Amino acid sequence: MTLADTVSDTPQHRSRPYRVAVANNKGGSGKTATTINLAAALAEAGYYVLVVDLDPQANASRRLNYVHDPANPQPTVSEAIKADIEGVAADAFAEIGWPEPYSERITLLPSRTDLENRTLEAGVLGAVLRLKKALDGADNDFDIVLIDCPPNLGHLTQLALAASDFVLCVMDPEYDGIDGAVTLRGFVDSKAALLHNPGLQMAGYIVDRVDTRTGAHRFQVETTIPELFGDDLWQPIIPERVAVKDAADAAPPRPLRALGRDGEDMATRFDQLAARLADRIGLALPTGVK
Ligand SMILES: Nc1ncnc2c1ncn2[C@@H]1O[C@H](COP(=O)(O)OP(=O)(O)O)[C@@H](O)[C@H]1O
């Protein structure tokens, strides 16, 4: 199955693109790796993607080779949220530092450590809607928005959930990663209305960082995870492979397909997951140059 085979040819007739929060109540589960590599797969297929880095660790920003210059500071997602102005996110959109076609089709709303300061506003009435407000009117020219969440269900993740149409959960196949996924699902089910977003839906569940040599991983992937998530569990699983780390930690960081055969093998898996995502949310065919 390729992305082109599965995407709907029905126009979206929407004023703004679907927004997908990539989340789990657990760090190190592969959220950022999945966000970046799904964005790459979608861009290769011709889609225009906005990646919102909503983690103060700013891993997505760094891995997309966005370079923060302290001598020439630019606004980031933190300022966009703080401003509390509709459409203001556009002022903080940044280019990524990957080659074409990624640099043309992936735009970044970058993060810095000071994003953590936004959590101080959690008690302010209506503050949970500030990311939505910042994006509304700013992201209309993208086909899809992927929001890379921090590893918890606190205020920053709640900003993402309030702004999104779908939640995509990424888990590693260990107890805590699976537990984090179950907690996320329960949170979305029970709190979406309180986040002023009752239509929010789980899109699906991706398993990353699978070490097929580890018996416990095999058991979780073959038994526990399918029992818990059924048809919402997406295939293929993503194995733990050096290429993913090498792409993320290269100087400069680069897309998987720049890493030869091992990178290509992993990128193909993300192509299949991107196809599933497109199918799940009813993404229209790429609209071409915008
Ligand atoms: N499939 C994979 N194979 C190898 N390393 C991976 C894989 N997926 C993620 N990683 C690495 O594991 C670490 C945690 O992944 P990351 O995407 O940062 O998780 P999260 O965003 O959920 O905290 C990072 O060093 C990342 O490069």
Ligand SMILES: [Mg+2]
């Ligand atoms: Mg991350």
